[in-house]
Amino acid sequence: MKTTLVTGANKGIGFEVAKQLLQNNVFVYLGSRNLENGQQAVDELKSAGFNNVEAIELDVTNDQSVKEARKTIGEKTSVLDILINNAGISGGQPQTSLSATMQQFHDAYETNVFGVVRVTQAFIDLMQKSDQPRIVNVSSGQGSITLASDPTSAYYNFKGAVYQSSKSAVNMYTVVLAFDLKDTLFKVNLVSPGFTKTDFNGNRGTGTVEDAGKRILKYAFIGQDGPTGKFFCEETNPLTGEIPW
Structure with missing residues (x-):
């Protein structure tokens, strides 16, 4: 049975991803900043019949929390097959380039960028023992600089200096990560689940968590002949999924 860690998985897209992984007979370590919320x-x-799941207290913004989570999971398994870096925040309002505060930038980058780096570096040794290691970093089409600067793009008028720049940053980290792992068994990709209706966006999204989960799992389960170091958003490009940086 494969093992997976999903960060920020106590609600929203992360919870749905965990559920779909369980439906595919994968053991899930459900990461949650608050252990009580994770346990719920x-x-x-x-209660829905899935037993191969365990809550792990994991605050991606806290070095010690990530180290403790690594220690806890390492005592339970010697191999981690799939890592889904899902935890993220919007950064709050306002988000214009001239009015967003330094605290907003700091908080967003701490979760959306540094959190991905912390967790990836902490668990990479367990993943190196897998025969099919897969890393999926959950990004956003809003992190595409090409689309953000294209007036014909569907979301051109939706601008957020904090959130968008943090996603662009994690996109570049992922490109370099995939490059550093290119001669290994790893497949490392970015997936934008699309504008999904969750608490994250005040339930203004137009897509479902079920579709978002399927898009993420597609790249968690890709074969050895699959892509690595790519950026996908099937909402934007239903044909091949790949979108510009």
């Missing part, structure tokens, strides 16, 4: 999510999944 696990209880809900178990």
